[in-house]
Amino acid sequence: MLNRLEAQSPDALLALIKLHAADERPDKVDLGVGVYRTGQGDTPVFAAIKRAEQALVDTQESKSYLGPEGDMGFVNALMPYIFGTDATMGGRISGMQTPGGTGAVRLALALAQRAGMERLHMGTPSWPNHKQIIDDLGLELAAFGHAKADGTANLDAVLAAIRGAAPGDGVLLHGCCHNPTGIDYAADDWDAIGDAIAETGIFPIIDTAYQGLGEGLEEDAAGLRSVLAKVPEAFIAYSCDKNFGMYRDRVGAFYIMAGEGESETLNTAFSNANALARASWSMPPDHGAAAIRLILRDRAMTEVWLDELDQMRSRMRQVRERLAEAGVAGGVDLAPLGSQNGLFSTLPVTKEQVVRLREEHGIYMAGSGRINIAGLTMDNIEKFIGALADVTG
Numbered sequence: 006m007l008n009r010l011e012a013q014s015p016d017a018l019l020a021l022i023k024l025h026a027a028d029e030r031p032d033k034v035d036l037g038v039g040v041y042r043t044g045q046g047d048t049p050v051f052a053a054i055k056r057a058e059q060a061l062v063d064t065q066e067s068k069s070y071l072g073p074e075g076d077m078g079f080v081n082a083l084m085p086y087i088f089g090t091d092a093t094m095g096g097r098i099s100g101m102q103t104p105g106g107t108g109a110v111r112l113a114l115a116l117a118q119r120a121g122m123e124r125l126h127m128g129t130p131s132w133p134n135h136k137q138i139i140d141d142l143g144l145e146l147a148a149f150g151h152a153k154a155d156g157t158a159n160l161d162a163v164l165a166a167i168r169g170a171a172p173g174d175g176v177l178l179h180g181c182c183h184n185p186t187g188i189d190y191a192a193d194d195w196d197a198i199g200d201a202i203a204e205t206g207i208f209p210i211i212d213t214a215y216q217g218l219g220e221g222l223e224e225d226a227a228g229l230r231s232v233l234a235k236v237p238e239a240f241i242a243y244s245c246d247k248n249f250g251m252y253r254d255r256v257g258a259f260y261i262m263a264g265e266g267e268s269e270t271l272n273t274a275f276s277n278a279n280a281l282a283r284a285s286w287s288m289p290p291d292h293g294a295a296a297i298r299l300i301l302r303d304r305a306m307t308e309v310w311l312d313e314l315d316q317m318r319s320r321m322r323q324v325r326e327r328l329a330e331a332g333v334a335g336g337v338d339l340a341p342l343g344s345q346n347g348l349f350s351t352l353p354v355t356k357e358q359v360v361r362l363r364e365e366h367g368i369y370m371a372g373s374g375r376i377n378i379a380g381l382t383m384d385n386i387e388k389f390i391g392a393l394a395d396v397t398g
Contacts (some may be wrong), residue, residue, distance in 0.1 A: 016167065018370060025369045033367035033387060039184070039348060040252055041218075041317055044382050050251045057296035058301075068343040071291055073282040074275075075102025079294035080258050082301035086222055087243060087260070089230055098262045099271060099392040101278060102289045105255035106244025108212045110246035111138050111246030112259045113210050113240040115281050116274070117175050118142055122208060126166045126176040128152075128159075130351065130373065132184045133214075135177065137209045147174070151350075156341025160194045167201040176202065178232075180213030180241075181225035182347025185375035189219065189346050195228035199235035209236055218315045218321065219346030237264040245297055248314060248347070254293030317379075321348065324381045331390045339390070342378075351375045358396045366392035 021037040042050045074080070080100045084092035093099065103109040114125070122274030125144050129137060137196045139146050142344040149166040150159050167176055176196070183189055190198065202209050211229050233239055246252050254285040259278065263271035282289075329343025342350045352374040354362075362368040368389060370376050383391055 006121065010100045016181050021369055024363070028367060028369075030367040034369065034380060034385050036368065036370040036376040036389075038380075039377055040379070041103050041247065041250065041348065042377075042379045042382075044320060044384075046380075046382060048250070048252075051310060053306050053313060054249060054251070054296055056306050056309065057299040058292075060299055061292070061295055065295070068291075069289055070092070073101070073279045073288055076291055076294040076298055077102075078302070079256075080299040081278060082298050083243065083245075083258055084260075086301075087216070087226055087229070087241070088233070094233070094262065095265065096268060097265060097271070100241075100243075100258050100260035100262055101275070101282070102294050103242075103257040103259050103282070104286055105246055106212065106242055106257040107134060107138075107256040108255070108286065108289070109242035109244065109259040111285070112278060112281055113212075114138055114142055114144065114177075115285075116261075117210060117240060117278055118144060119209060119281070121173050122175045122276075124171065124174045125210075126170060126174060126207070127266040128163060128166075128178075130185055130375075131177075131179075131215075132212075147344065151183070152188050154353075156188060156338075156345065158188050158190050160197065162200060164201050165345055166302050167198070167207050167258075168207055170205055170207040172206065172247050175208040175210055177210045177212060178187070180211050180216065180229045182215035182219045182349075184214065184347070185346050185347030185349045185351050185371070185373065187342070187350040187378070190228055192227060192231070192382075195231040198228075199232040202232060203235045203237075203254065209239045210242070211239065212242045214242075215347045216243075217248045218318055218348060221318070222311075222314070225346075232383065233262055233375070235264075238262055239251050245293070249293075249297055249300075249310070251293040255290060256293035256297060289375065321378050323383075324378050324386065325350075326384055327383075328381075328390070334390050335394035335396065337393055337397050339393075348377055348379055349375055351376060352393070354393075354397060361396040362392055365396070368392050 025035050042048055080102055124147055126147045129148045149162040153159050216225045239262045243258045245256040261274050300310050325343050328339045331339050354374045356372045359372050
């Protein structure tokens with residue numbers, strides 16, 4: 006049977022990791038892997054997480070199963086940060102734990118498909134794993150251009166896609182800190198998107214993987230909340246991998262919003278979500294969710310976490326401002342990066358120029374032109390700007 010399988014292309018970013026590791030140049034720069042790094046190039050465990058993990062060591066009495074919905078204390082503790090003071094919107098929203106944001110996206114799309122969605126509208130470029138999940142489920146992808154050449158969002162394209170959708174279609178939106186472009190919708194854009202969704206009845210699925218890394222926890226949730234205030238139902242996929250630094254522990258959550266007074270519909274939807282989860286991962290890993298639950302229930306640990314998140318956001322903003330100050334580097338205008346958000350931005354470079362950056366300058370980045378902003382520090386940013394000017398000038 007194994008002879009029937011066809012070899013698959015290796016993941017480009019995983020291949021990039023190996024190339025970077027084999028490079029012996031001391032000044033090499035890794036802008037490929039999507040993890041946060043400090044100004045010293047480290048990806049540390051959050052101090053708040055360390056405290057919570059020690060508390061778990063001291064007090065946790067069992068590793069018994071929790072069920073397919075996972076740690077509901079974690080799920081509920083997150084909700085005010087995502088949805089605001091009326092976190093359940095009068096009982097319209099409920100959630101469950103997932104293995105990372107990827108698990109939440111997979112569950113959202115699989116449940117939408119079970120509910121009848123066959124075609125999904127999505128702005129491109131997008132996170133590569135979105136398309137892999139869509140293809141694996143056998144959904145039809147209807148792509149629209151997310152970004153304009155000037156480094157701003159293409160609102161006309163997203164509105165045209167929504168208004169041209171067929172009954173039963175869905176639309177996948179990034180809640181904030183768009184991956185891979187860093188280009189977010191403005192407040193007025195989100196209002197227009199919410200109105201268009203409400204008018205057409207297209208089903209919204211919002212992937213929120215980087216809350217707090219853009220402009221702030223509240224600011225980064227504003228677009229999502231704007232849409233939810235206008236629509237009758239929605240799915241939300243959430244990741245804690247970045248804003249709690251829980252990459253390898255894979256901590257996420259999936260939320261369903263049903264119509265007002267439709268508690269039975271919400272319960273039915275979750276019975277299906279639980280069945281899908283049971284068939285996929287049975288029960289999510291608990292450790293990371295338990296640690297985050299302890300943080301969010303303890304004021305002192307919450308303050309430590311918020312301070313760490315502020316430092317991350319501030320450092321990435323500093324890098325973006327320096328890139329924007331550089332203006333044009335060779336054939337690339339870096340100014341738009343100053344108004345973009347989060348870990349990522351995409352540069353208008355060719356694959357050949359990306360290869361030259363790697364081979365001639367030791368700068369590693371995705372072939373698409375996506376860079377991890379956190380891979381730049383005050384020590385290597387001038388090297389990067391100079392190398393970019395060299396290969397694109």
